[in-house]
Amino acid sequence: DFDMVKKLFEESPTKRTELKNLKDVIAQKLQQMIQQNPLRIDFHNRYTEIIDEYNRGKDRVTVEKTFEDLINLVNSMSEEEQRVKREGLTEEQAAVFDLLLKPKLDTKEKNKVKQVAIDLLAELKKEPLKVEHWSDKTTAAAAVRNIINMYLFQHLPDPYDETEIQNKTVQLYNHFKDSYFGNGESVYA
Numbered sequence: 095d096f097d098m099v100k101k102l103f104e105e106s107p108t109k110r111t112e113l114k115n116l117k118d119v120i121a122q123k124l125q126q127m128i129q130q131n132p133l134r135i136d137f138h139n140r141y142t143e144i145i146d147e148y149n150r151g152k153d154r155v156t157v158e159k160t161f162e163d164l165i166n167l168v169n170s171m172s173e174e175e176q177r178v179k180r181e182g183l184t185e186e187q188a189a190v191f192d193l194l195l196k197p198k199l200d201t202k203e204k205n206k207v208k209q210v211a212i213d214l215l216a217e218l219k220k221e222p223l224k225v226e227h228w229s230d231k232t233t234a235a236a237a238v239r240n241i242i243n244m245y246l247f248q249h250l251p252d253p254y255d256e257t258e259i260q261n262k263t264v265q266l267y268n269h270f271k272d273s274y275f276g277n278g279e280s281v282y283a
Contacts, residue, residue, distance in 0.1 A: 100165060103129050104202045117145065117165050124162045129281040131189040132269060134174065137241065140167055164244060167213065189273070190253050193265050194250070196258065210249045217241060219278075226276040239267045 099116075106112050124141055127134045144167065178188040191211035199207065220250040222241060228234040243263040250259060272279045 099228075101162075103161055109154070109161070110152070113157055113164070115150075116161065120164055120168060123168075127171065127174070128146050129136075129180075129273070130185045130282060131192060132272070133192045137167065137171055137174070140170075157227060178243075183208070183212070184278070184282075186273075187212050187215055190266065193269055194246075194262055199251075199253060206249075206251045211245070213249070214242065214245045217245065223270065223274045223280075224276065224278055228274075228276045229271045235271075238270060239263065242266050242270075246248070 103109065103112050118212060120141060124134075124138050128138055141164075143161060144163045147163075148156060150156075178185060181188060181189060181191070191208050194205070194207050194211050218238060218241060222228060223236045225231065225234045228238060242260070246254070246259045246262055246266075249261075255261070273282070
């Protein structure tokens, strides 16, 4: 309840301590969100801007403005989590979906991309991502890249051309390499 947090902050004689506690909680949540979906880096950039501005001047007005800015950032982060739920996706499905998504898709195409994200993730989790340290093994890593590429070519809707599919393959491969460690372990576990 951010209204209550805001009221407590306004009444607190230790505003800087309260602000530091809020910063720490937000930083921890941001780290988790970015690990799960690299496209959420904008939240980190906004957080960094807010903290940099705070560090330039720590008077009472700056402390209060920083607190307000951090609360607004947390609200945006909550909206992002709600977006994932509205899409009917898990965090890991949303990361794949976001990486596949491109502007100007109609609803039918967007739904098709969502299904591709869900199915591709399920396909990779059956076997290739279960190989211990798969990204360190040339054959296993090539298999993951190949499955991604073939799946995208076969299932993405027409608005995706060959160059876009190649780029999406690289982005997804890098995401899987950074987020899935083998033996069923990932940043989502």
